Amino acid sequence: MSRVTVQTTKAEEVLAPELIEFISEWKTQPGNLIMVLHRVQEHYGYVPRKVAFAVADLLEIPLARIYGVLTFYNFFKLTKPGRNRIQVCMGTACYLRGGEDLVLELEGMLGVGLNTVTPDGEFSVEAVRCVGCCGLAPVMTINGTVYGKVELKDLPGILAQYKKAS
Amino acid sequence: MAYKQFILVCGGTACESNKGIELVAELKRAVEAVGLVNDVQVVRTGCLGFCEKGPIVKIIPEDTFYVEVKPEDATEIVNEHIVKGRMVERLLYDKSQSKQHVEVDEIDFYQKQFRIVLRNCGVIDPDKIEEYIARDGYAALEKVLFEMSPDQVIDELDKSGLRGRGGAGFPVSKKWAFAKVQQADQKYMVCNADEGDPGAYMDRSTLEGDPHSIIEAMTIAGYTIGANKGYVYIRAEYPLAIGRLELAISQAREYGLLGDNILGTDFSFDIEIRLGAGAFVCGEETALLASIEGKRGMPTPRPPFPAVKGLWGKPTVINNVETLANIPVIITKGSDWFSKIGTATSKGTKVFALTGKVKNSGLIEVPMGTTLREIIFNIGGGIRDGRQFKAAQTGGPSGGVIPPEFLDLPIDYENLAKIGSIMGSGGLIVMDETDCIVDVAKFYLDFTVEESCGKCAPCRIGGRSLYNLLGKITAGTATMDDIDTMQEIATAMQRASLCGLGQTAPNPVVSGLRYFRDEYEKHIIDKKCPSGKCKNLLSYSIDPVKCVGCTACARVCPVNAIAGERKKTHVIDPVACIKCGQCYEVCKFGAVIRG
Numbered sequence: 001m002s003r004v005t006v007q008t009t010k011a012e013e014v015l016a017p018e019l020i021e022f023i024s025e026w027k028t029q030p031g032n033l034i035m036v037l038h039r040v041q042e043h044y045g046y047v048p049r050k051v052a053f054a055v056a057d058l059l060e061i062p063l064a065r066i067y068g069v070l071t072f073y074n075f076f077k078l079t080k081p082g083r084n085r086i087q088v089c090m091g092t093a094c095y096l097r098g099g100e101d102l103v104l105e106l107e108g109m110l111g112v113g114l115n116t117v118t119p120d121g122e123f124s125v126e127a128v129r130c131v132g133c134c135g136l137a138p139v140m141t142i143n144g145t146v147y148g149k150v151e152l153k154d155l156p157g158i159l160a161q162y163k164k165a166s
Numbered sequence: 167m168a169y170k171q172f173i174l175v176c177g178g179t180a181c182e183s184n185k186g187i188e189l190v191a192e193l194k195r196a197v198e199a200v201g202l203v204n205d206v207q208v209v210r211t212g213c214l215g216f217c218e219k220g221p222i223v224k225i226i227p228e229d230t231f232y233v234e235v236k237p238e239d240a241t242e243i244v245n246e247h248i249v250k251g252r253m254v255e256r257l258l259y260d261k262s263q264s265k266q267h268v269e270v271d272e273i274d275f276y277q278k279q280f281r282i283v284l285r286n287c288g289v290i291d292p293d294k295i296e297e298y299i300a301r302d303g304y305a306a307l308e309k310v311l312f313e314m315s316p317d318q319v320i321d322e323l324d325k326s327g328l329r330g331r332g333g334a335g336f337p338v339s340k341k342w343a344f345a346k347v348q349q350a351d352q353k354y355m356v357c358n359a360d361e362g363d364p365g366a367y368m369d370r371s372t373l374e375g376d377p378h379s380i381i382e383a384m385t386i387a388g389y390t391i392g393a394n395k396g397y398v399y400i401r402a403e404y405p406l407a408i409g410r411l412e413l414a415i416s417q418a419r420e421y422g423l424l425g426d427n428i429l430g431t432d433f434s435f436d437i438e439i440r441l442g443a444g445a446f447v448c449g450e451e452t453a454l455l456a457s458i459e460g461k462r463g464m465p466t467p468r469p470p471f472p473a474v475k476g477l478w479g480k481p482t483v484i485n486n487v488e489t490l491a492n493i494p495v496i497i498t499k500g501s502d503w504f505s506k507i508g509t510a511t512s513k514g515t516k517v518f519a520l521t522g523k524v525k526n527s528g529l530i531e532v533p534m535g536t537t538l539r540e541i542i543f544n545i546g547g548g549i550r551d552g553r554q555f556k557a558a559q560t561g562g563p564s565g566g567v568i569p570p571e572f573l574d575l576p577i578d579y580e581n582l583a584k585i586g587s588i589m590g591s592g593g594l595i596v597m598d599e600t601d602c603i604v605d606v607a608k609f610y611l612d613f614t615v616e617e618s619c620g621k622c623a624p625c626r627i628g629g630r631s632l633y634n635l636l637g638k639i640t641a642g643t644a645t646m647d648d649i650d651t652m653q654e655i656a657t658a659m660q661r662a663s664l665c666g667l668g669q670t671a672p673n674p675v676v677s678g679l680r681y682f683r684d685e686y687e688k689h690i691i692d693k694k695c696p697s698g699k700c701k702n703l704l705s706y707s708i709d710p711v712k713c714v715g716c717t718a719c720a721r722v723c724p725v726n727a728i729a730g731e732r733k734k735t736h737v738i739d740p741v742a743c744i745k746c747g748q749c750y751e752v753c754k755f756g757a758v759i760r761g
Contacts, residue, residue: 002613002685003413015538024398027318028459029458030478031458031460031478032444032460033441033460033476034440034441034457034460035440035441035460037443038402038443041289068461068462069460069461069462072445072462072463072619073442073443073444073445073463074443074444074445075402075403075443075444078445089446090610091364091365092364092365092521092522092559092593092595092606092610093207093364093365093521093522095364095524095526095603096595096597096606097356097522097523097610108700119463122231127364128403129364129403129444129446130361130362130363130367131179131218131403132180132361132367132370132403132404133179133180133183133367133432133523134180134217134219134365134367134519134527135180135216135217135527136180136183136184136217136220136468137521139280139528145183146179146180146183148180148183148184
């Protein structure tokens with residue numbers, strides 16, 4: 001058996017079929033790596049290590065190139081974010097209007113540090129670059145929903161909407 | 167079918183995130199309910215700019231401007247305004263003018279503006295190519311393909327005086343001319359839509375509100391320089407803009423405005439989208455190209471410039487979104503018209519994202535040469551909460567702070583450079599007396615340190631050193647010698663860094679030292695932060711004379727650092743105090759002293 005076949009089987013075990021299809025479509029295009037990693041992250045919410053190996057196999061490039069790119073760009077995540085992903089905007093307008101206080105308060109409320117996940121996997125807090133809603137500063141997003149002009153006293157109510165009904 | 171009235175709903179990100187999508191659906195439903203679907207059209211447009219008061223609804227032809235509209239207001243707007251012809255007073259922007267006819271042009275926010283780049287934003291439905299075409303869209307492309315040679319296009323741009331809006335303001339015609347004269351089997355046209363400057367969102371709004379203008383301009387560029395392939399490099403964080411651009415590209419292909427043999431000519435051009443992944447350094451041309459090639463976004467020394475050796479080693483022109491959006495208008499209206507707008511060296515308009523401590527945050531477009539005072543006080547409505555103007559910052563992390571003495575300086579490339587700032591992409595952050603110049607410089611340095619690619623030592627080491635020194639100052643452990651050290655590091659970075667990121671990273675510090683040196687000195691010598699921002703330099707205490715023992719401070723204190731019985735003087739434990747300032751905010755008697 002040729003080496004390629006063995007590796008393809010391996011990738012198939014790890015990757016969803018639609019990802020394999022996407023990668024094979026992009027394989028021949030120049031400069032495909034970042035687009036492929038975007039697709040992978042869209043699927044998993046981050047880039048798991050075994051997936052990075054499979055992508056390296058399929059694209060036939062060194063794993064080091066993949067991690068070189070993953071670690072260079074802020075957008076790519078190597079760890080799994082919380083089920084509810086809180087992103088606090090730290091653009092200049094939000095910073096001036098209290099974005100940092102939101103981060104501190106959220107850290108305190110959830111008992112986590114920045115870029116970490118609560119032990120139950122429910123919430124993660126990130127500080128992100130400008131969301132582009134500066135008129136609504138300070139802004140945070142939870143799972144993509146934008147909350148504008150957030151005050152510290154609003155936080156418990158907002159978080160309650162995302163807590164598991166138990 | 168001719169509609170009699172149009173209800174325009176802002177579809178910018180800020181408004182859409184405020185239930186704008188539900189609002190559109192509700193308005194459509196309400197119009198249907200009164201049986202006026204053939205007379206009234208509900209249009210979801212691009213950004214109307216007045217983000218502070220979103221979601222915005224504008225009704226034309228009467229030009230009524232409703233602000234902060236909620237989905238549940240839809241029925242009332244339709245039943246009252248559309249059916250009965252009575253304005254919904256409580257939703258009008260300026261309620262005092264409700265008896266009269268309030269036109270959009272009368273609102274201060276719009277009065278001083280002049281829209282070229284944002285001409286279609288908030289006017290057309292960005293998802294419909296027909297609406298762009300109805301507003302002279304693709305007329306410039308047609309004119310270029312059938313009536314102009316590439317040299318004539320370059321000549322027209324040269325006469326217009328258009329300069330790049332993304333950073334240093336390099337003349338567009340020169341860039342195109344360099345690329346045009348290169349002999350190569352393949353050339354590329356790249357649109358930089360990787361808006362990384364925190365506090366700037368004009369490119370996002372342009373792409374969301376008028377994506378076809380970028381496609382048209384890129385195609386004109388392709389024809390001029392001899393490229394048949396274009397890339398839009400766009401931030402992955404802008405899903406709405408990406409979606410609208412993808413749709414616009416497919417529509418343009420259907421109409422024969424992209425693809426093979428455009429409009430039946432022998433010119434072919436197509437555009438592909440490439441996603442950025444969050445790296446500020448990719449605003450640098452060579453780093454951006456590396457990123458499109460799928461690599462780490464590290465800059466390379468110039469020359470060779472991208473116009474000679476760019477993407478995959480081929481001649482490449484890179485223009486940013488705002489620059490490109492000007493081009494179709496210059497072609498259709500002519501360079502004479504365009505060059506009359508602006509100042510002697512800076513032609514046309516500039517879009518600013520006006521944010522920070524200003525009353526009316528939003529996206530504005532003004533002729534070059536408009537003063538900061540007009541922008542902040544006329545358009546922006548002045549400073550919020552009755553506070554004082556302290557400084558403005560343009561150019562984001564690469565720009566400098568501008569003190570009040572320059573409020574009346576006409577804003578153009580040269581004047582901003584003279585006072586130690588840059589035009590940059592157009593973030594315009596307004597600060598008041600509660601903002602600390604040292605703290606803001608530290609904020610920016612934190613950003614540039616994080617975003618430095620690490621390739622060259624001046625930026626990698628210099629930026630970190632500056633950040634550490636700013637940390638010492640805000641912690642109250644710095645000496646005056648540290649200021650000299652900062653200035654030396656700044657000079658080294660400006661002269662020796664490989665790319666624009668490192669060369670401009672010291673600007674917030676340098677301009678701060680130039681105009682607000684006393685504030686730095688107060689931090690270092692007196693160990694005080696006049697704005698009260700630097701927590702390490704703060705202490706809170708209670709004035710026993712003013713304190714009435716209401717217990718408000720003790721109740722709000724999150725760490726129980728305030729002791730005292732009811733109706734007796736309270737005391738703050740300085741060790742337990744975390745300096746959050748909540749007691750200071752809550753005290754109605756001014757008894758909490760911050761110093």
